Amino acid sequence: MTAKIIDGKAFAAKVRAQVATHVAKIKQSHGVTPGLAVVLVGEDPASQVYVRSKGKMTVEVGMNSYEHKLDADTPEADLLALIDQLNNDDNVHGILVQLPVPDHINEDLVINSINPAKDVDGFHISNVGLLGTGQKSMVPCTPLGCLMMLRDYHGSLSGLDAVIIGRSNIVGKPMAQLLLGDSCTVTIAHSRTRDLPDVVRRADIVVAAVGRPEMVPGDWIKPGATVIDVGINRLDAPEKGEGKTRLVGDVDFASVSQVAGAITPVPGGVGPMTIACLLANTLTACCRAGGFEEPEGLTA
């Protein structure tokens, strides 16, 4: 069997188009433009690239983008003061602090200082609790993107066996809550899981969020299963030239795509959906703040 490729890039473009249409609608009917503030502390090159691309896409869907770049040695108190200012700014509907922050800053304190209603990353402890109890919340972008692709491919997820490899707060755990919310039977595997291949072989849905290049081989996969590869790993690629690299996922695409029913590629799978869901979350936050109708299908 050769798996169907779930094209995250095309799906993300559809989500962004839907966001843009709804943004235009609320601008016209309510005179409000959704705004996303992104805060970057320090000069990490990868973070700078992410922030630039988030800003560009925010503007492309018709929203306002506010970028705040702070020096790497910015005191924690100054960052908290900026967050307080953004919390109280009616033009800002979503706030994202690019992680990781430098070591002298307490990440949890920063996340929990963001107004939960503007927490478009969905990491605030209130949003974690709301999601865990099945209530309306801001949902972390990467698992939300995975859920959208799974719903689109399967229709109903009810009763399916899902195995998530990885138990991080930003991917594994919220992914489990979302799939449980859609009535999957959910297993979370991690580095201490006994006989991981056997656990994964039971799954109709496998979500790999580990950070280990090509760790999951085809013979761990139940024939016909759907495989969502969250991993982003950069490997040296001397065949492309000196100093060149290539991206691979946590799944061995070559062997898994021979067994699975459907699979997300890396790149072009979960990655583009993450930014699209950030824009969707900003729109959702704006709609909730203004009491406007929320767009369909853009949140859990």
Ligand code: NDP
């Ligand atoms: P973390 O490092 O926070 O978590 C990794 C998880 O994998 C841990 O729970 C760990 O278990 C588990 N793990 C590690 N080794 C093994 C193993 N041998 N067997 C089973 N489980 C193992 O990573 P993240 O969740 O932040 O990210 C995971 C991957 O997803 C990374 O490649 C990251 O780059 C990517 N990512 C991609 C995004 C996107 O937009 N596409 C967004 C976010 C992340 P334990 O808890 O026991 O240590």
